[in-house]
Amino acid sequence: MDTIDPTTSRDGVAAVSYKDPAAPALFTDSLHRTGFGVVRDHPIPQALVEQVYAEWLDFFDGDAKHAYAFDKAKHDGFFSSAVSETAKGNTKRDLKEFFHVFPWGRYPAEVSDAARRYYALASEFAGELLSWVEAHTPPEVSAKFTMPLASMIDASPATLLRILRYPPLTGEEEPGAVRAAAHEDINLLTVLPASNERGLQLLTASGEWADVPSDFGTLVINVGDMLQEASGGFYKSTTHRVVNPSGEGARRSRVSIPLFLQPRPEVVLSERYTAESYLDERLRQLGVK
Numbered sequence: 149m150d151t152i153d154p155t156t157s158r159d160g161v162a163a164v165s166y167k168d169p170a171a172p173a174l175f176t177d178s179l180h181r182t183g184f185g186v187v188r189d190h191p192i193p194q195a196l197v198e199q200v201y202a203e204w205l206d207f208f209d210g211d212a213k214h215a216y217a218f219d220k221a222k223h224d225g226f227f228s229s230a231v232s233e234t235a236k237g238n239t240k241r242d243l244k245e246f247f248h249v250f251p252w253g254r255y256p257a258e259v260s261d262a263a264r265r266y267y268a269l270a271s272e273f274a275g276e277l278l279s280w281v282e283a284h285t286p287p288e289v290s291a292k293f294t295m296p297l298a299s300m301i302d303a304s305p306a307t308l309l310r311i312l313r314y315p316p317l318t319g320e321e322e323p324g325a326v327r328a329a330a331h332e333d334i335n336l337l338t339v340l341p342a343s344n345e346r347g348l349q350l351l352t353a354s355g356e357w358a359d360v361p362s363d364f365g366t367l368v369i370n371v372g373d374m375l376q377e378a379s380g381g382f383y384k385s386t387t388h389r390v391v392n393p394s395g396e397g398a399r400r401s402r403v404s405i406p407l408f409l410q411p412r413p414e415v416v417l418s419e420r421y422t423a424e425s426y427l428d429e430r431l432r433q434l435g436v437k
C-alpha cells in the first residue's frame with residue numbers, strides 16, 4: 149500500500165496551505181480528482197483540537213458517558229460500541245464509540261466547552277471552504293446548485309460534530325471487524341482534523357487503498373454524498389475506512405472529530421431530494437432509523 153504524496157504524485161490528494169493564493173483552486177481540483185483535500189496553515193487553533201482530544205478521551209474512559217445514551221429520534225448523545233454503526237453492505241459493527249454534538253443537543257457536563265467552540269470555528273471555516281468550491285466549480289455544474297453552497301449550511305441545526313473514540317484493541321474483537329468499515333459520508337463535505345493515530349485510508353479511482361495524508365495539525369476534507377448529488381456527480385463521494393493498527397498502536401486509543409456539514413433540512417439538493425429526504429433514506433439504510 150502506498151502513501152499518496154502530493155509532492156510526487158499529480159494524481160494524489162493535494163495538501164494546500166491556507167495562505168497560498170492558489171489554495172482555493174488547488175483544493176477544489178483535489179476534491180474533484182480524489183474526493184479529498186488537505187489544508188495546512190489553517191485558522192483553527194491546533195491547541196483547541198488537542199484539548200478536545202484530551203478531554204474527550206478522559207470522558208470515554210469513564211462511566212459518565214452512559215448517562216447520555218443516544219436519543220433514537222434525535223440522534224444526539226452517546227453511541228456505545230454495542231450500538232455503533234454497521235457500514236452499508238457490512239455485517240460487523242465498527243470498533244468505535246462516539247458522541248454526537250448538535251448545537252441544540254445534549255452536551256456532557258464532564259467536559260469543557262472546547263468541542264462547542266471547535267464546532268463554531270470549524271463551521272465558519274467550512275463556509276469558506278464551500279465558497280472556494282463554488283468559485284472553482286465549472287459554471288454548468290454550479291448552475292445546478294439551488295443556492296450558494298455556503299448558504300446551505302448557514303445556521304444549520306443538522307451539522308453534526310461526531311467525537312469518535314476507537315478503543316485499544318484487545319484481541320477479543322470479532323474476526324473481520326474494523327475500526328471503521330469502508331463507507332461514504334452522507335453530508336456535503338466533512339472537515340476532519342488529523343487524528344492522533346494513523347489508519348484513515350481512501351479508495352483510489354484505480355481501486356487501491358491508500359493512506360490519506362494526515363500530518364498532525366492539518367485538516368482533511370472529503371466530499372460526501374450530498375455534494376455528489378447536488379453537483380450531478382461532478383464531485384465524487386470517495387469511499388474511505390479506518391484500518392486496525394498492529395503492534396504498539398493497537399494498545400492506544402484513536403480519537404477523531406469529523407464535522408459533517410449537513411444543509412438545513414428544507415434545502416433542495418437536486419430534483420430528487422431535499423437534504424431531509426436524502427438523510428432519512430441513508431439513515432434507514434444504515435439501520436439507525
Ligand SMILES: O=C(O)CCC(=O)C(=O)O
Nearest residue numbers: 328333343348390404406
Ligand atoms: O476517524 C476517522 O478518521 C474517520 C471517521 C469517518 O470516516 C466517519 O466517521 O465517517
Ligand SMILES: [Fe+2]
Nearest residue numbers: 331332333388
Ligand atoms: Fe467517514
